[in-house]
Amino acid sequence: MTSITPQRQIPASKRVLLMATCLCDAFFDSAAKATVEILESVGCEVLFPDGQTCCGQPAFNAGDWVASRKVIRHFAKVFAGNEPIVVPSGSCAAMIFHGALLAFENESDKATIQALANRTWELTDYLVNGLGIKEWKGIFPHRVAFHRSCHTRGTGSADAAQQLLQSIRNLDLLTVGEAEQCCGFGGTFSVSFPVLSQKIGELKLQHLTENKPDYLASLDLGCGIHIGGLLAKQASSLQVLHVAQILRDAQLNNQRFITQ
Amino acid sequence: MKTFQQIDIATQELDPEVRASVYKTGKLKIETRQKVLARDFGSRTDKIRETAGLIKQHTLEHLDQYLEQAERVLIKNGVKVHFAADAKRANDIVFDIMRCNNATKVVKSKSMVSEEIGLVPYLESNGMEAVETDLGEFIIQIDDDHPSHIVSPIIHKNRRQIAKSFEREGLGDYNDDPSVITRRARKHLRNKFMLADVGITGANLVSAESGRIVLLTNEGNARFSMAPARIHIAIVGVEKLVPRDRDLAVFLNILTRSSTGQQLTVYTEFICGPRNPGQKNGPEQMHVIFLDNKRTEVLASECREILRCIRCGACLNVCPVYRQAGGHAYRSVYPGPLGAVLSPLLAGEQFPQLADLPKASSLCGACHEVCPVNIPIPDLLLRLRNKGKEMGVAHAQKGTPDMTAWSLLATHPTAWNTALQLGHAMNYTPESILNSIPSASAWLSSRSLPEFRGGQFRKWMKKRK
Numbered sequence A: 001m002t003s004i005t006p007q008r009q010i011p012a013s014k015r016v017l018l019m020a021t022c023l024c025d026a027f028f029d030s031a032a033k034a035t036v037e038i039l040e041s042v043g044c045e046v047l048f049p050d051g052q053t054c055c056g057q058p059a060f061n062a063g064d065w066v067a068s069r070k071v072i073r074h075f076a077k078v079f080a081g082n083e084p085i086v087v088p089s090g091s092c093a094a095m096i097f098h099g100a101l102l103a104f105e106n107e108s109d110k111a112t113i114q115a116l117a118n119r120t121w122e123l124t125d126y127l128v129n130g131l132g133i134k135e136w137k138g139i140f141p142h143r144v145a146f147h148r149s150c151h152t153r154g155t156g157s158a159d160a161a162q163q164l165l166q167s168i169r170n171l172d173l174l175t176v177g178e179a180e181q182c183c184g185f186g187g188t189f190s191v192s193f194p195v196l197s198q199k200i201g202e203l204k205l206q207h208l209t210e211n212k213p214d215y216l217a218s219l220d221l222g223c224g225i226h227i228g229g230l231l232a233k234q235a236s237s238l239q240v241l242h243v244a245q246i247l248r249d250a251q252l253n254n255q256r257f258i259t260q
Numbered sequence B: 001m002k003t004f005q006q007i008d009i010a011t012q013e014l015d016p017e018v019r020a021s022v023y024k025t026g027k028l029k030i031e032t033r034q035k036v037l038a039r040d041f042g043s044r045t046d047k048i049r050e051t052a053g054l055i056k057q058h059t060l061e062h063l064d065q066y067l068e069q070a071e072r073v074l075i076k077n078g079v080k081v082h083f084a085a086d087a088k089r090a091n092d093i094v095f096d097i098m099r100c101n102n103a104t105k106v107v108k109s110k111s112m113v114s115e116e117i118g119l120v121p122y123l124e125s126n127g128m129e130a131v132e133t134d135l136g137e138f139i140i141q142i143d144d145d146h147p148s149h150i151v152s153p154i155i156h157k158n159r160r161q162i163a164k165s166f167e168r169e170g171l172g173d174y175n176d177d178p179s180v181i182t183r184r185a186r187k188h189l190r191n192k193f194m195l196a197d198v199g200i201t202g203a204n205l206v207s208a209e210s211g212r213i214v215l216l217t218n219e220g221n222a223r224f225s226m227a228p229a230r231i232h233i234a235i236v237g238v239e240k241l242v243p244r245d246r247d248l249a250v251f252l253n254i255l256t257r258s259s260t261g262q263q264l265t266v267y268t269e270f271i272c273g274p275r276n277p278g279q280k281n282g283p284e285q286m287h288v289i290f291l292d293n294k295r296t297e298v299l300a301s302e303c304r305e306i307l308r309c310i311r312c313g314a315c316l317n318v319c320p321v322y323r324q325a326g327g328h329a330y331r332s333v334y335p336g337p338l339g340a341v342l343s344p345l346l347a348g349e350q351f352p353q354l355a356d357l358p359k360a361s362s363l364c365g366a367c368h369e370v371c372p373v374n375i376p377i378p379d380l381l382l383r384l385r386n387k388g389k390e391m392g393v394a395h396a397q398k399g400t401p402d403m404t405a406w407s408l409l410a411t412h413p414t415a416w417n418t419a420l421q422l423g424h425a426m427n428y429t430p431e432s433i434l435n436s437i438p439s440a441s442a443w444l445s446s447r448s449l450p451e452f453r454g455g456q457f458r459k460w461m462k463k464r465k
Helices: A022-026 A029-041 A057-062 A065-078 A090-103 A110-117 A123-130 A157-167 A194-209 A221-233 A243-259 B006-013 B016-040 B042-061 B063-076 B087-100 B112-117 B119-125 B135-142 B159-168 B178-195 B221-225 B245-259 B295-300 B304-308 B314-318 B320-325 B336-346 B348-354 B366-370 B377-390 B404-410 B413-428 B438-444 B456-464
Strands: A015-018 A045-047 A085-087 A120-122 A143-147 A215-218 A239-242 B080-084 B105-108 B129-132 B198-201 B205-207 B213-217 B231-237 B267-271 B285-291
Touching: A015 A029, A022 A029, A022 A221, A022 B413, A022 B456, A029 A045, A029 A123, A029 A239, A029 A243, A029 B456, A057 A065, A057 A090, A057 B377, A057 B404, A065 A090, A065 A110, A065 B404, A085 A090, A085 A123, A090 A110, A090 A120, A090 A157, A090 B377, A120 A123, A123 A157, A123 A243, A143 A157, A143 A194, A157 A243, A194 A221, A194 B006, A194 B320, A215 A221, A215 A243, A221 A239, A239 A243, B006 B320, B016 B042, B016 B245, B016 B314, B016 B320, B042 B063, B042 B245, B042 B304, B063 B080, B063 B285, B080 B087, B087 B112, B087 B119, B087 B198, B087 B231, B087 B285, B105 B119, B105 B178, B105 B221, B112 B119, B112 B231, B119 B129, B129 B135, B135 B159, B135 B178, B159 B178, B178 B221, B198 B221, B205 B245, B213 B221, B213 B245, B221 B267, B295 B304, B295 B336, B304 B336, B304 B377, B314 B320, B314 B336, B314 B366, B320 B336, B336 B348, B336 B366, B336 B377, B348 B377, B366 B377, B404 B413
Parallel strands: A015 A045, A015 A085, A085 A120, A143 A215, A215 A239, B080 B285, B105 B129, B105 B198, B198 B231, B231 B285
Antiparallel strands: B205 B213, B213 B267
16 A cells, blocks of 8 residues: 655654543543553653644544644644654544645645644554564463554554564464454444444454454554444453553563563 | 435445345455455555556646547547537437438447446437447346446346346346356347447547557457447547556556456457458447546546546445445445545536535545555545535535534633543433434444543543653
8 A cells, every 4th residue: 555654754862742632531541541651661751742632533534624624733733842743543643644734735834734744653653663663572361353443554553563462472463354444433434324334343343353352452442432332232341452552461461470 | 223324324225135245246356356466466566556546647637638649649540539528418429420320229338438428328218229238237228227336237136136137028038047147148139239330338548649449348248349330439538548558558457457356358459440441340430439527627626536547446346335335325327435536526516416425434545555546535535525514515414423512622622621521421321311412322323332531541641740
């Protein structure tokens, strides 16, 4: 696939600005905490700009680009600076380095948004391609099915995440059929086209659970809230974790193992 | 279940057997495509897709120049060249050619552009006999149906339905063996080929350098339609041009591999002009009708990349929405991701009627990934959503939550944080009350919501400082 990531400089400093995403703000604090912990474990100083809200994607995808641009401008103001912006979501990261550029192609402050795009990284892309971490020290003795979320297409993220997961001791990374297929979330699509969204989601779930995983993993909790919601409705106890949670837990397991 | 949009309703109503057939065919074609491209081109595949896209984009940006060049060389080759601004004009040109030559019988090859202009019904209503000769299109014609896929028009039918149609049309007793069905169609169509005055085709590609028209078929019907007929008419969308003969190779390498996973179609025709004095067979006259039909408007729009499309159908085959909804759900000649962009644009002033099509996508990008000419389809869908919103097309907005309040919150951090606190009420709200909010009920129809934990992360982060 043709790359959609901008030309980014490999950052010199390990100071990063964390964009936690609105889904972590509202539902998945555990994923955001894990993100902070693993970034710090590799020597990053994590700053959390307080004024942050959302990346602007809901309105952008809904076709309301006027509303979306307002939110993106707010984002640009809150995340001003030179530090890399690290996002534990392929979708929100792609919104800033790809979607926002579309929304601003005819705007006078396009250059500001381009500069923002050039500093924005999805978490595992930053770890592997930004910091050069090629393997993850840890133990995670479970079967994991990785959902390759769609908005990491054309970026280094899915490969980066799989590389890290694969390097974890005792982690059994399962094969997933039709890995290129969407889970059916699509933001507002999931509520304006509920029948399509459900049917696509149930098919995805079949593929993800085919090889009997202990956990599902994703870089996107948008997919997570949809897949997890379908699972819960089916009274399944299978959990969807953010990749960051697995990386963090693998580290903790490793420390326990060493101290024992 | 709560549904808002026409495509969602069509999906709910689609016969599960049809859905299964569309899914199975799409999946098989995509898997074959992937295997063949990996085997033949490996990691160069994306480079070829990008190159093909650049050639097409270049041609589109110099379309006036390449059209003139093609016209000159086609005339030199002995072809009569016509330009049709719209569907009606194209149909009239065909009719006039037939009338001037006392022709009444047409055999037609598969061509999406002829579907677009409604050629067959037009000719039939004007007293001509027009027969579809592609097997799938022939079945569509006898059933008075519409294609639901641009390459596999009867992807929505099974052999039992086809056997019944053949029985009804007096083509033999009920028999659903595909080889029997094919033999019967072949026998029936052979007579039509032999008696036809005119063969009508589309064109997969046209070289502006030589005027060569490339026709790809697996059944040989395009070739056959040019054997006994006196007149060959090719109806060609203006976007089918490529600059040079050598460019044809790029597209021949990628088109069928993307479409059916074949290295080449069974028949590949390069047509330069009518029969020359030394040739025994072939049409005495050849006409090329270049069709605009809103294409120059698309060229002037922010979605011009869609004109690169070479109609391989890969985006339909891979699309999770198309696989569930089927082609007819798109209410237009071109379904799937390509159609969700092209159809509303070709509708011109009727754009609002189809403004819901660009919304019927999770923006997953699988279409972009497989596109042989690298069209960024999700970007174009997004531009059209913005256009629909700006035009205030109400039905396209159905089910989409209003973003005004959200954008207000998302630009005021204090209000945002308050909302994160207030949101906890959600955890105690009975589902029956949540269901009174349309988008909440749409969500809850098949999914539950996780516990709301607004502000928890911020609290934790503050404590660490």
